[in-house]
Amino acid sequence: MSNQEGSPVPLLLARDLVKAHGRTEALRGASVELRAGEILAVTGASGSGKSTLLHCLSGIVRPDSGSVTYDGERLDQLPEQRLSELRRTEFGVVFQFGQLIPELTALDNVALPLLLAGTRRPQAQAQAGEWLERFGVRGQEELRPGELSGGQAQRVALARALVTGPRIVFADEPTGALDSLAGEQVMTALTHTARESGTAVLLITHDAQVSAYADREVRLADGTVTPLGVAA
Numbered sequence: 653m654s655n656q657e658g659s660p661v662p663l664l665l666a667r668d669l670v671k672a673h674g675r676t677e678a679l680r681g682a683s684v685e686l687r688a689g690e691i692l693a694v695t696g697a698s699g700s701g702k703s704t705l706l707h708c709l710s711g712i713v714r715p716d717s718g719s720v721t722y723d724g725e726r727l728d729q730l731p732e733q734r735l736s737e738l739r740r741t742e743f744g745v746v747f748q749f750g751q752l753i754p755e756l757t758a759l760d761n762v763a764l765p766l767l768l769a770g771t772r773r774p775q776a777q778a779q780a781g782e783w784l785e786r787f788g789v790r791g792q793e794e795l796r797p798g799e800l801s802g803g804q805a806q807r808v809a810l811a812r813a814l815v816t817g818p819r820i821v822f823a824d825e826p827t828g829a830l831d832s833l834a835g836e837q838v839m840t841a842l843t844h845t846a847r848e849s850g851t852a853v854l855l856i857t858h859d860a861q862v863s864a865y866a867d868r869e870v871r872l873a874d875g876t877v878t879p880l881g882v883a884a
């Protein structure tokens with residue numbers, strides 16, 4: 653089943669997700685949908701289950717119950733091999749602390765997902781270089797993550813998340829560790845690139861300045877999702 657922008661069928665649809673960590677019920681029947689190409693902000697207090705939701709939606713973690721449907725496939729039921737293929741090819745993920753590989757240069761961090769997907773090294777490095785340029789970190793290719801500023805490292809992490817041309821980028825408080833100027837640069841780079849390439853973004857944040865970049869916002873509280881400021 654294909655799913656073009658403007659289709660009434662969401663690209664990603666989660667229904668009634670329940671997920672407990674030990675005795676803590678992080679999600680208690682959370683439902684959310686993401687349409688192709690849209691930028692959706694998920695807000696909520698610290699500890700409200702935002703990261704747990706992102707992990708369930710991106711196939712990193714299986715929910716205890718409920719369903720996650722991505723483009724017609726039930727992620728919650730897929731075998732691990734197909735899930736990891738989807739995570740590699742269709743999804744990009746950015747965390748609060750970029751989680752770049754410290755031993756690799758900026759260029760090689762961005763080239764890595766392409767190498768894992770079988771792209772030859774010269775081609776992977778050329779593409780990685782183009783993405784670094786788009787994110788304004790040209791000239792830093794040979795630096796290692798520890799030699800970059802926080803904002804530069806996050807832009808490298810964005811380049812790494814987008815280099816394979818995913819349909820969805822999941823971003824978990826991508827500006828949470830940055831000052832407001834660096835945060836703005838990261839958000840501008842992310843939203844500009846996503847809109848240009850039609851990539852949907854699920855953006856987790858508790859910063860209203862950050863959620864302002866989204867088309868739509870939902871709030872997570874008590875383990876469930878409530879719509880906020882629905883645009884369409």
Ligand SMILES: Nc1ncnc2c1ncn2[C@@H]1O[C@H](COP(=O)(O)OP(=O)(O)O)[C@@H](O)[C@H]1O
Nearest residue numbers: 673674676678697698699700701702703704705
């Ligand atoms: N791996 C874990 N083990 C135990 N408790 C966890 C774990 N991950 C999250 N939690 C708990 O689940 C709740 C939701 O956490 P989380 O999804 O990280 O929320 P948020 O991202 O909104 O801060 C919190 O009470 C948190 O302490």
Ligand SMILES: [Mg+2]
Nearest residue numbers: 702703704824
């Ligand atoms: Mg979190």
